[in-house]
Amino acid sequence: MTEKRICRIEDVPSNGLKECEVDNGAPVLVINSGEEYFACNAICPHQEVPLCEGMFDGKVLTCHMHLWQWDVRTGAPIGLAEAPLEMFEVSVDDGWLCIRASNALRVASLFEGIAQETLEKINAIAEERQCSEGEVLYTVGDPAEELFILESGRVEFLVGRDGKVTSGGFMVRKGEVFGWAPLMENQKQRVAQATCKEAVTLLSLNGAKVREILEEDPRSGMKVMMRLSSLLTKYMIAAGTS
16 A cells, blocks of 8 residues: 555544545544554454444553454554454654555564564565465465465465365454464474465565574564464364364
8 A cells, every 4th residue: 555645633533533444445543642643444353343433542442342452553452352453654744644554564463572673674584475366375285484474365274184175264364474384393384275365465474584583582482482372273273173
């Protein structure tokens, strides 16, 4: 997304919320914290509830339906929330608030809370890829060398064993990491198939290089591995393999 004007500064109430639209009709929620402005996807990632109907206390946004919460500075989930918010970079131009899409790596829950220097090193090796509808990113038995972070679009997963595949029962959203096998020791082959259900933009990361970066920062590496174990448990349950 290029930088886009979405509303005038005075249109957003102090310590309040305003839903706006970008050119493609997608809703964006603008948040005024009193001193700063933030912007995020206007739809709750849980059950597609409009977040403009939620509650904001100056720091935390709460969905009124199921009380999922997020830090408006980062989009990081708090408490019951299980997924981050898609955030946009905000700037001011002649009294207009403008937004630009954030890099998916910066909203990826797997890397949440790691040292900024380590995050920048990982970002430096990230390569953006454009994939078409129906494209198979990898299948069962393929070499596991890269992991991916979804920027836009939908990816469907089939899990496999002994030459057979079944539905993984889940898809991923922007900022979610998939194809994690390269981060795990001695996991050299894929155990699932990933297929683009529509046009997809993603970030590709060489797993060996990511491991090297995390080994240089053990504290950040521990955070990533703990989150990875939680992700694996979540998706095993979704796939019915636990």
